[in-house]
Amino acid sequence: MNRLARFAGFGKRNKEQAEETAVLHDVVVEHMDPEELREPIIASLRTVHDPEIPVNIYDLGLIYQIDIATNGDVAVDMTLTAPGCPVAGIMPLMVKSAVARVEGVGEVNVRLVWDPPWSADTMSDEARLQLGLM
Numbered sequence: 001m002n003r004l005a006r007f008a009g010f011g012k013r014n015k016e017q018a019e020e021t022a023v024l025h026d027v028v029v030e031h032m033d034p035e036e037l038r039e040p041i042i043a044s045l046r047t048v049h050d051p052e053i054p055v056n057i058y059d060l061g062l063i064y065q066i067d068i069a070t071n072g073d074v075a076v077d078m079t080l081t082a083p084g085c086p087v088a089g090i091m092p093l094m095v096k097s098a099v100a101r102v103e104g105v106g107e108v109n110v111r112l113v114w115d116p117p118w119s120a121d122t123m124s125d126e127a128r129l130q131l132g133l134m
């Protein structure tokens with residue numbers, strides 16, 4: 001009999017041994033408040049930069065919404081500076097990878113949206129300052 005079968009209690013002869021094995025299967029899972037993930041997710045998103053603009057995508061205002069489920073799954077709505085942006089194919093994958101690196105995050109879904117269109121008004125003050133717009 002292999003180790004997995006022994007661990008699962010396969011072939012146990014008496015009820016006491018089977019109950020002993022059942023105790024091994026009780027796992028305590030710590031539940032995290034989804035909002036506790038928001039700041040680490042934002043910090044990770046700030047590591048992603050638009051290759052054409054030396055500012056991270058979060059401060060550029062490209063991230064419209066971050067929904068965090070109680071099981072840790074995350075849905076992100078994002079846009080690009082323009083529909084013809086040359087990184088349109090790769091930027092959502094970069095966002096997905098950045099969010100997935102955060103401990104406690106489950107499945108990540110990134111949706112590229114165009115409404116409302118991006119404008120410089122969505123940039124943070126830090127991004128405007130960095131780009132010399134303030």
